[in-house]
Amino acid sequence: MARFQRPRTVAEGVYQHLRRRLLAGELEPGRWLREQELAASLDVSRTPVREAVRQLAQEGLLVIEANRGVRVRGLTLEEAVATYEVRERLESMAAGLAARRVDAAARAALDEQLAAMNAVDPADQAEHVRADDAFHGLVARLSGNPVLQELVERLSERVMRVKVLTRDVNVSAFAREQHARIVAAIGAGDEAAAEAAMREHIRTNLRIVEERLAGAGPGAGGEEA
Incomplete structure (x- = not known):
């Protein structure tokens, strides 16, 4: 029916x-x-x-x-921190579960998505945001946990808002290295390493967000509490 x-x-x-x-x-x-x-x-x-x-x-x-x-409304530092704290817990769990359940198809999908991210023009902020969102969404899907995937997808809208308003687009060599570590750990089936790699990656991004919001006024993405 x-x-x-x-x-x-x-x-x-x-x-x-x-x-x-x-x-x-x-x-x-x-x-x-x-x-x-x-x-x-x-x-x-x-x-x-x-x-x-x-x-x-x-x-x-x-x-x-x-x-x-x-x-x-602008974005407060407290809101950004709260969003990334939840993001860290959910996505590190997703990375660990993805490592636990990894197979050849998952490894191929991760390698393909990583290559697509690295191929984006560093000057194209919008495309970097989309590619990064696709990468993290893929990890959530590969967790094999539909409830966790749904939570990550729902939170992704808040994460996207933080990224856009703070220009949290890290295209440095270190960011690429962090993504590569996540892919390598999941591909190796190392649950603990995958969780740790994702956790460190998100904490690095949060530090960037905190620095940018600390120097932003209410009209530049910051909001008076």
């Missing part, structure tokens, strides 16, 4: 559209959003826009200020 799918409302469509743009960094922190302009650009009434804005404010992506309007 075919599964029933409830039709998506206009408000839900507006919400998903704005949420994607916010997480991708297309609507920069501090920017003021006008309901009337958003409604006109999306060819909808102001009511679904208002509903979507309210929901996004509840998620912490927008800030509704009385008598002023709606602005895009």
